[in-house]
Amino acid sequence: MSRLPTWAWAAMVLIGLLLFNLFLTPGFFHVEVRDGHLYGSLIDVLNRAVPVGLLSLGMTLVIATGGVDLSVGAIMAIAGTVAAELIARPTGTPFEGGKSAPGLAAPMALLTALGCGLFNGLLIATLNFQPIVATLLLMVAGRGVAQLLANGQIVTFSEPAFASLARGATFGLPNPVWMLLGAFVVFSLLTRATALGLFVEATGSNPVAARYVGIDARAVKIIAYALSGLCAGLAGLVIAADIQAADANNAGLYLELDAILAVSVGGTALAGGRFSLVGSMVGALLMQTLTTTILTRGVSPETTLVLKAAVVVVVCLLQAPSFREIFRRRVRA
Amino acid sequence: MTPILELSGIGKRFLSVTALDNVDFDLRAGEIHALMGENGAGKSTLIKTMTGVYPPDAGTIRMEGAAILPRSPDEAVRHGISTVYQEVNLVPNLSVMENLLLGRMPKGPFGIKWGAARERADRAIARLDLKVDVRAPLSSLSIAMQQMVAIVRALDVSAKVLILDEPTSSLDASEVDSLFAVIRRLRDEGLAIVFVTHFLDQVYAISDRITVLRNGLKVGTWTVAELPRLELVSQMIGRDASSLDRSALTVLSSAQGQPIIGAENLRRRNSVANLTFDIRPGEVLGLAGLLGSGRTETVRLLFGIDGPDSGTLSLDGRRISRLRPREAIRHGIGYLSEDRKREGLFPELSIRENMLVLHQVKHGWYRRVSKAQQKAMAKELAERLRVQPPDVERPIQYLSGGNQQKVLLARWLAVEPRLLLLDEPTRGIDVGAKFEIMSLVESLRQAGRSFVFVSSELPEVVRSSTKVVVMRDRKAVGTLEGDAISEERIVREIAAP
């Protein structure tokens, strides 16, 4: 019996949406080359899907272990703030007065994000906190910490090298798209070319059994949350580089929910176990295509929220066995 | 005598699997009716159609002559059909009183009347002569006591039909006796009782009639006198009973060599004490004793799940303070848990992954075993253990209990442990799989592997062990070796004052 991949539904919705645009949104598929860069709605979708895409890579592993990481939005804010301050050295903050260090900005921000992820992982793996609660901590306090670091300001900076992270392009495609692609390849290799993926799935599927076959579930979980933190850091950098500022209050706000949504739409069960990185990518693209479609059709942006809600419900329903059962009965009858 | 509950032509399918096919079943007031069958025979499905969990696809259910179709356990209860399940289906965080009365609490103008509720709960508890503080949270009770509470609850709703689905599997002998006393009294009061169990002794101890199911079909219904034990077993497995006799294994001899694991006066507080034994290559150490005598606790110490408070453990002659599962595995010790679902299966992963996860762990996470190699290994193991279905990419959750157990056994065989701890390896699986698993154990033993074998079925222990440690009240109370191993000796040791 050959089975469809779990993300088939999301892919079908995505294709449907693209077809809709093909016929009804003029110019949606138009791509042109300007100064060696590609431009067009499709490229824009890809580019804008990057932050959620990055988050959803780490989130996929976390969810597969049976957990969830609510703190990624806050970690984005922290990472962005750290990077911005290392460049701008604003007065009134702990970073005041030092020499501007753009070269250090990205590595330090990523290191901080990794630290946040490790903190989550340690709380969950060694103290056995429920993931929702443990990551709720940073979700609540993280933005406070970011604001503390920025002394409540929005830290702006101008640093072309750093900005090119988000605004530059390589071989025609925007740099963030390459980053996401790179991260996806790295994650795929990390999980499927090694046994990490299997161990993650085993841990999420049955933690006790995993322990009894000698899987170090603690290490697996710590790795998952650390990677999720790292992805959040990367996403935070992309956003900070894009707007050339760090906004502790709003950077990455609700993006953790978008990421969880992308993962779940992509067919990874929230209860843990089987995961699909491809599915999460499809999920992230689907969410962004939806948003862009709405914007290009001139519908008011807040409608995106309503539609997002509809997509969550529809995709959840399509994946729910009890819902499919109804259709099976109808078909038979 | 007209039946109080009558099922006729019951059919039920799950996707492509026929669970029940045209099954008839009748139950009379004042009888205890045993429902027997191997795993996958359709017992649980039949019960679930009576209790409204799965409405049947075909057939009719008549209660006192009137057709009913319970669509939920609640409806079944209202028709007078109450059920006590194998796993205690109560709510751990609420008090005993609430567990008894939930859904039918006495109420006044200001909501629940707790005083009246307590009186009712006390009265209900007194009916079974139990001594429990009804205000205590259920989670503070032993499993056996929780089971009793479940029965009290089922009785409290004026039930006409009581279904007991393996109610004795977590009870010790004296608790079984007191439960049976209650069941008999209820029968004499005119209750109709369906009794499901894997223990043949209990069937003959208490039943009036026996219905046997096999592969979703009804084989027949007999009175107990009409159906001797051997006949019952052959009806259940659909084979000639005489073939079972050949399952008796060759006489076992004691093994030589340095002990793989040794225990000296090992003790864990509130768990198990007085463990002194060693296990050598080619030995099967049987742990015999009643449920709750400390058998599982002993195995957990040997695999390093729990640590001892005092005494010494030695591995290959080296003394160690305690083990962890990962070290135990590294030393070639394996553990097949009694609780498949909770401690063994990765339900949504494939047969292949379930089989080879351990192999992969031994390989290290960064050196992945190639998929082709995994498939080849899994296929070979599946064939060797006759796993059904043979498609190793199927998720393990869709397999029958016996086949799941085979996969879990294969998981250990894949890493060739020197010592495998088997905790009730044949519990809750069908007779065929049981036989296959025990033959495999014996052939591996002859190849020099060692086992610790825990089983509630004494004949199995006697047949398979080279050495038996008898346990009573969480203590090892004696060791039998060689010719001294017999059911009679073990029972005498267990019962010794």
Place this chain on the structure above:
Amino acid sequence: MNRANLKEKLPILVTAGVLLVMTLAAGLHFPNFLTLRVLTNLLADNAFLGVVAVGLTFVILTGGIDLSVGSMVGLSSIMAAKLVSAAHWHPLLALAAPLLAGALLGAGQGYLVARFSLPPFLVTLAGLFLCRGLALRISQESVQIDHPFFNALTGWSVSLPGKASLSATSVTFLLVVAVGIWVARQTTFGRSIYAIGGNAASARLMGLKVSRTLIWTYVLSGFCAALGGALFTIYTSSGNAISGTGLELDAIAAVVIGGTLLSGGYGSVLGTMLGIGILGVVQTAITFQGTLSSWWTRIVIGALLLAFMLVQKVIETAARSTTAS
């Protein structure tokens, strides 16, 4: 005390102890802190959050979560304001209409959770998006309310000694808490919620109406969130679509600090009220301090959450070792 009751009773005792100590400490530090006036203000400032948290407590007791409550506050607030100012409804009707909307949304969410076993987390996430989206569609600007009856409602209060007074919103909060405690302890609905949180499959087999109870629980939560929004509207005399952003976090924090386990089955409405008290004291103390910036509130709440989680962990470990013996 029965030692097995430890897991049930100790968290709330710890919460009460911490609230007491913090209040006294703040009182020692800031001379004006321990006045009835400050305390009633604290109540008034947090009444809407408290009402939301009481509703959320029930959902969490079932082992679920409701992320939509913050957005529901926003939707309720802008809906009420718009109905009064643009549609010229009577304020009472305008405040009641969102309650119906909240209950309906809750019913929808509950239906999806109960009927199709969808994860509450995702379903209410959809609710969060839906409410915020609808709220923003109604109006993206803040809407002032100026209506004699409404002003009377805002101004209404029960006078207490020491220039203190209980506002209408505070009174509503206290009523909601009282009703909440009664529902949780004295009704079959309330006990069923605890049973579902303890073991939903068992509860179903015991003949409880699990689906119906779940749906009503989410209705209750949606209703309470909308009521919280109505209180917020009265409190600020205006409606704003983005009010209540992130409020779900504060509410969850209050519930957890109040000793309710996110895994369901253990906890209480009274605990949640104490949790609200702790959040309120932290906020008020930081305001009193004057030099500390507002973001410290978040950090302190985070630290408190961590502390309470550690305490619960210790209690759980202790409870396990006592039942084992």
